[in-house]
Amino acid sequence: MRGPNYWSVKHPKIIVLKIALGEYYRVLTNTIPGFPERLEAMFPEMYEHRAAEGVEGGFFKAVHEGTTISHVVEHVALELQKLGGMDCGFGRTAPAPDDGSDYVIFSYEEERAGEYAAKAAVRITETLLKKTKYNVQRDIDKLHEIREAEHIGPSTYSIVAEAVSRNIPYIRLNRNYLIQLGYGVNQQRIQATMTCRTALFAAELAGDKNATKAMLDEAGVPVPRGTTVYDATGLKQAVAELDYPLVTKPLDGNHGKGATIHIKSWKEALKGFNDAQKYSEAVIVEQFIQGFDFRLLVINKKFVAAAKRTPAMVVGDGVSTIQELIDQVNSDPRRGVGHEKVLTKIKVDKQTNAILRDKELTVKSILPPGEVLFLKSTANISTGGTATDVTDMIDPYNVLMAERIAGIIGLDVCGIDVMTTDIAIPLNEARGAVLEVNAAPGFRMHISPTDGLPRNVAEPVIDMLFPRGCPSRIPIIAVTGTNGKTTTTRLTAHIIKSGGYQVGFTTTDGIYIQDRLLEKGDTTGARSTEFVLKDPTVNFAVLECARGGMLRSGLGFHHCDVGIVTNVAADHLGLRDINTLEDMARVKAVVPRTVSPDGYAILNADDDLVYAMGKEVSSRIAFFSLDENNPRIAKHIAKGGLAAVLENGYISIFKNSYKVRVDRVADIPLTFGGRARFNIENVLAATLAAYVSHIPVDDIKTALRTFIPSPAKTPGRMNLFRFPNFEVLVDYAHNPAGLKAIGEFLNSTHPTRKVGIIAGVGDRRDEDTMELGRIAGELFDEIIIRQDNDLRGGNPEEIVRLLTQGIQYAGEREIKVIPEEMRAIAYALENATRDSFICIFSEQISEAIKVVENFRVTQDQRILVD
Secondary structure (H helix, E strand, C coil): CCCCCCCCCCCCCEEEEEEECHHHCCCEHHHCCCHHHHHHHHCHHHHHCCHHHCCCCHHHHHHHHCCEHHHHHHHHHHHHHHHCCCCCCCEEEEECCCCCEEEEEEECCCHHHHHHHHHHHHHHHHHHHHCCCCCHHHHHHHHHHHHHHHCCCHHHHHHHHHHHHCCCCEEECCCCCEEEECCHHHCEEEECCEECCCCHHHHHHHHCHHHHHHHHHHCCCCCCCEEEECCHHHHHHHHHHHCCCEEEEECCCCCCCCCEEEECCHHHHHHHHHHHHCCCCCEEEEECCCCEEEEEEEECCEEEEEEEEECCEEECCCCCEHHHHHHHHHCCCCEECCCCCCEECCCCCHHHHHHHHHCCCCCCCECCCCCEEECCCCCCHHHCCEEEECHHHCCHHHHHHHHHHHHHHCCCEEEEEEEECCCCCCCCCCCCEEEEEECCCCCHHHHCCCECCCCCCHHHHHHHHCCCCCCCCCCEEEEECCCCHHHHHHHHHHHHHHCCCCEEEEECCEEEECCEEEEECCCCCHHHHHHHHHCCCCCEEEEECCHHHHHHCCCCCCCEEEEEECCCCCCCCCECCECCHHHHHHHHCHHHHCEEEEEEEEEECCCHHHHHHHHCCCCEEEEEECCCCCHHHHHHHHCCCEEEEEECCEEEEEECCEEEEEEEHHHCHHHCCCCCHHHHHHHHHHHHHHHHCCCCHHHHHHHHHHCCCCCCCCCCCCEEEECCCEEEEEECCCCHHHHHHHHHHHCCCCCCEEEEEECCCCCCCHHHHHHHHHHHHHHCCEEEECCCCCCCCCCHHHHHHHHHHHHHCCCCCEEEECCCHHHHHHHHHHCCCCCEEEEEECCCHHHHHHHHHHHHHHHHHHHHHC
16 A cells, blocks of 8 residues: 555555465464464564553563464564664554455555565464474565665655655655655655756756866865876876875766775875776876865755764774674664665775775784774765764854855755864864865765764755745545546536636546546546646646555545545445445545545535544535435534535535525536436535635636536536437446436436446446346336446356346346447447437447447438438
């Protein structure tokens, strides 16, 4: 799950694992000899798990006293992730509807790591049950690997965390750490610590070390003397001109790659030159400035932090080898693999080995007591270095210098590397120098220094991108329910657009940005939601949220401003363990439960299951009803609530003791003169959503009158075609509740003969397919059974049998089986009798509409000829 979901609204990022327990179903851990001891031996760190006891050791206590195997899988999955550098925390288990299985639910930081931990936890638990050997370290190493590949770095994460603390949403745009903060027109973007406001020319200038140094030199900033060389001859000339000690580094390098410091001989100079050329043909050779390495950070033209950086090092004790000293340093719990912790473990690499060789040492050498050995040539935290915060020590001259440098180069986020003996002394007096300027400086040394005060350097970044009072979100209206959600979504989007907004909306037939269809298909899941929220032209989103998407991956947003639930009826029951109407209601309730406290859950007061959702929400509630005398409405209004009702032939809003009439139902095209009562419900819901979104009532009325149902505006939703002698309705209705709604409309038309073209699919329960047939039998005089292209695993003969059996409950009906949908439609049209009404319940809406329209053209041509 990637968003609020059926299992948890509070914890959007969870793995839902269904386990067939087999012989271990309902077997408790205390009945399995030696199991608790084997678990403790394999995961001693799991002592910290509190479980239901709420104290350390609580889980182990539960294992000894007796808990389920699924509970063990849950805690192993969480512990594996923690050992892999991802402390997730949330987990629970629940029985599955079918005997012999349980659900295990646990949180994750990185999706791929969560999936891996789920499968590994099952393998490990089986191993513990069977008393076989297992290499847990291999799984931990794999999880470390996944984390390093997938997890955003500490610098980016600090900015994201600051944004989240201010209720600013974020979307990860790609795997290269490009992050969108905010939604729609209010979005800003970051990559590492570069922002969408970082000027390209400034970043390129900072990357050109020679040009940077020249500009700073002209501006009176102390910089080391140096030159750029391309070969050994140029290197000799540079050495002769500058003299030792020297520094070599690639012209366009970063993070200290290819840099060599404190060069004191030609041999060292040549080696440093060759190392630098691995990254850049052009190599900078410059004076080595004595002192300590400092990083100054300027954000939005203001100095915010300074840190003293020390390369990875060990101190001799006269007893331990260098490798043992490194191991001692790496045992610090603050050190981890890559970026998982505030410090990185020291790794003996080529650079370390080269330093040791130059000093005629190996990792087996023993250093004298107190001797300091630097293991890297640069002070980067990512290679095991340490940082000490010195923000409060920096001299005002150096603060001004840093802010001037950021302005000279033109960077909004600027890291300045300084070498000096004392940062508390003006740089020019201490004979220090600015070594280089960084366009994407790391924040890790400031947010988690080894020593000193941590600095929230992400705060000024967010202040810059989103000044106080500046919006980061766009309004979101989310629509769910069994029937009517697409029509409600389209109508709501139309009203909001009429209010002057640039609307993006999703439906079962596509994604629309400002009324343009940009992606066709059933687009009611999280990915489609993000499509709209990522669009930089959209300032209002209306999102249809279907059952399937919520069960597959959850919602694509954490909070919405308005959540509509149209109704709950029998459809798709038996899929994904949603077996009852109550189960389905819990799925649909995810939407109103995500409404912000100051937003509105808009609920159908005529539907018992939808009305009950009001008890679970933390937002304000507005109800709608076709019955102005509904006691639920009266009770809600008496408490000062808000509602929309069908009142004396009008769409009216009840607010406190006041009544606002919006428009006469008969004048709203979508209601077909008031005959389509199910569409009146959709109008009520959409009217309320627009009203609480501050659209003026007059604008709502105008929009309701200009929303004309048609194949173009509402494809597959009450598309009515009138022929000289008969009428045709094309609709997507595909469940019993949908057919009943169409039946109410049909009963108001009084045709002489009613013909229905229906179909069933294989992923419905037998009783649902038979119920569909029964309702069709009650509605139609003649029924044509067709087949969907995708039977979803069903047997065509069995589906026809079930539908036929259901139809026959209503008595004898004329039944034809024409599997191919377009042939079935053509047959019905060609054999239509006078004053008949043909209902086409279609899977291929656009193709069905084409067949009907082409038939109408043919009919018109025949009339002209006659």
